[in-house]
Amino acid sequence: MKRLITMVGVIGCVVLVFFCWMEKNTLKSVILTSPNNTAMYNKVDILLAKPAPVYIEYTEKKT
Numbered sequence: 001m002k003r004l005i006t007m008v009g010v011i012g013c014v015v016l017v018f019f020c021w022m023e024k025n026t027l028k029s030v031i032l033t034s035p036n037n038t039a040m041y042n043k044v045d046i047l048l049a050k051p052a053p054v055y056i057e058y059t060e061k062k063t
Helices: 002-022
Strands: 027-033 043-048
Touching: none
Parallel strands: none
Antiparallel strands: 027 043
16 A cells, blocks of 8 residues: 555656646747837847746846
C-alpha cells in the first residue's frame, strides 16, 4: 500500500511539473523604432511565443 501511495505521489509531481513547464511563455524579439525620426514617439513591437498581455513602463534615467 505504501508503494502505491508513493508511486501516485511521484506521478502526480511529474504531471504537475510538466504542466507548469508547458505554461511558460518566452520572449522572441523586441523591436524599437522611431516613426518620423522623433524622440517623443517610439513604436515597440514585441513578439512572444504565445499571445499574452504586455505592459510597458517608461522610467526616466536620472543623472
